[in-house]
Amino acid sequence: MQVWSVGIEGYRSIRRLNFPLKRLNVFIGENGVGKTNLYRGLQLVQAAALGTLTRELAMEGGMESALWAGPRKKNDKARIRLHADVGALTSDYAYRVEAGLVQQAGGTTIGAGFLREPQVKEEELIFLGGRRAETLLVRRGPAGYARDESGVRVDLDNDLLPSETALASLKDPGRYPDLHVVRAAMTDWRFYHSFRTDPQSPLRHPCLAVTSPTMSSDGSDLAAVFATLAHIRQDTADLDRAIADAFPGARLWARTPGRTASFGMVYEEFPKRVFDASELSDGTLRFLALAGALLGYRLPALVALNEPETSLHPDLLPALGRLIAKAAERTQVWVVTHSQILADTLEDATGVQPRRVYKQDGETLIEGISSLGEVDDDDG
Known part of the structure; x- marks a missing residue:
C-alpha cells in the first residue's frame, strides 16, 4: 500500500x-529549514x-x-x-x-x-x-x-x-x-535516520544468524540481511553492482552463517585478505548499511531516509543516488537531504524533480x- x-x-x-x-520523493534544503x-x-x-x-x-x-x-x-x-x-x-x-x-x-x-x-x-x-x-x-x-x-x-x-x-x-x-x-x-x-559506526556499533559485530529479509531501523541485523541475500535468496547481483559502483574493484564477503552471521570487504589491492566489519571505515560501513536497507530480500512498503549522505565522502554520493533509484523500482522511497549532488543524481536517474x-x-x-x-x- x-x-x-x-x-x-x-x-x-x-x-x-x-x-x-x-x-x-526527494526533499532538499539547507540545515535548519525543517x-x-x-x-x-x-x-x-x-x-x-x-x-x-x-x-x-x-x-x-x-x-x-x-x-x-x-x-x-x-x-x-x-x-x-x-x-x-x-x-x-x-x-x-x-x-x-x-x-x-x-x-x-x-x-x-x-x-x-x-x-x-x-x-x-x-x-x-x-x-x-x-x-x-x-x-x-x-x-x-x-x-x-x-x-x-x-x-x-x-x-x-x-x-x-x-x-x-x-x-x-x-x-x-x-x-x-x-x-x-x-x-x-x-x-x-522503515525509517533510517543514522547508523552508529563507533567500535561498539552493532554494524561492526556479528549478529544472530536468523533469516532477515528486511533490515531493522538501527541496522543491528545487517550481517543477517547480507547472509539472507547470499545464502537464502542466492542472488546478490544488485548488491554486488551497488558496491562495485561505490568502491571499484571491491566486493562484499558474506560468510556462510553458523550461529552468527558476519561480513567483510575484499579489496582489489589485497585479494586474499578479508577486512572484517570491525576494520572498515565509517563511511564504508554507512554505505553498506544503506545498501542493506535498500536492497534487502523484501523491502517494506515505504523506506524513509533522513540525510543519508551524512558522513559519506562526496565521491560516494552519485553511487548512493543510483542505489536509492534502484530501490525505488521496488518500493516507495522518501528522501530528505541537503546534498545537491545526491538530489541531482536522483533526478538524472529517475526524472523525479526534488522539492x-x-x-x-x-x-x-x-x-x-x-x-x-x-x-x-x-x-x-
Whole structure:
C-alpha cells in the first residue's frame, strides 16, 4: 500500500503542510529549514498506528516542545494534526489523528492522564475506495465508534485511554479488517535516520544468524540481511553492482552463517585478505548499511531516509543516488537531504524533480506546493 498524500499541521516549524507523494520523493534544503520535521511528521503517523504517538511526543519534550512555535489565531486549539492517505492503486483510506494538551479545570486535570502528557484528541479513518466515502472510525476524546466487518457501528471501549490511539487498540483483524489493513501498512514502514559506526556499533559485530529479509531501523541485523541475500535468496547481483559502483574493484564477503552471521570487504589491492566489519571505515560501513536497507530480500512498503549522505565522502554520493533509484523500482522511497549532488543524481536517474524545502518567517514550506497540497507543476 502506497502513501498518496501526507498532512502535517501545528508541529514544530510546520504550521500547515499538505503534499502529495509519488513512488520516489526527494526533499532538499539547507540545515535548519525543517526538513527533519517533515520526516518526523511521517514517523509520527506510524507511531499512531503503533500506539506510541503520545510517548513519542513526550520524548520530544512534551507538547510544549512539539507544538507549532509561531502565532495562532485566537480560537485555534493547540493541536498537532497529522493525516495520511494510503492505498494500493489510489487513495483507498484516509487516516487523521490529533494530539493536544491535557484538559484542565481549576488547575486540575480532567479525565485520566498526567498534567503535561500529550493526549489523543481526535481520530478518523475513512474508506475512499467505494462509490462513496464511508467512515470506519471516529473518535472525539473518549467517545466514538468503529464499524465492524458487517458495517455495524460499535462504540469504542470505555477503557481506551487518552494516551492511546484507537487505530492501534482495535486489534481484532476479523472484526475490524479495514483497520487491520491500514495499521499493517503503516507499521511496515522503515525509517533510517543514522547508523552508529563507533567500535561498539552493532554494524561492526556479528549478529544472530536468523533469516532477515528486511533490515531493522538501527541496522543491528545487517550481517543477517547480507547472509539472507547470499545464502537464502542466492542472488546478490544488485548488491554486488551497488558496491562495485561505490568502491571499484571491491566486493562484499558474506560468510556462510553458523550461529552468527558476519561480513567483510575484499579489496582489489589485497585479494586474499578479508577486512572484517570491525576494520572498515565509517563511511564504508554507512554505505553498506544503506545498501542493506535498500536492497534487502523484501523491502517494506515505504523506506524513509533522513540525510543519508551524512558522513559519506562526496565521491560516494552519485553511487548512493543510483542505489536509492534502484530501490525505488521496488518500493516507495522518501528522501530528505541537503546534498545537491545526491538530489541531482536522483533526478538524472529517475526524472523525479526534488522539492526544495525552505523557511519563511519561521515556517517550513515546500517550494511549489501550497499549504492545501496544490502542486504548481506536473513534476511535484
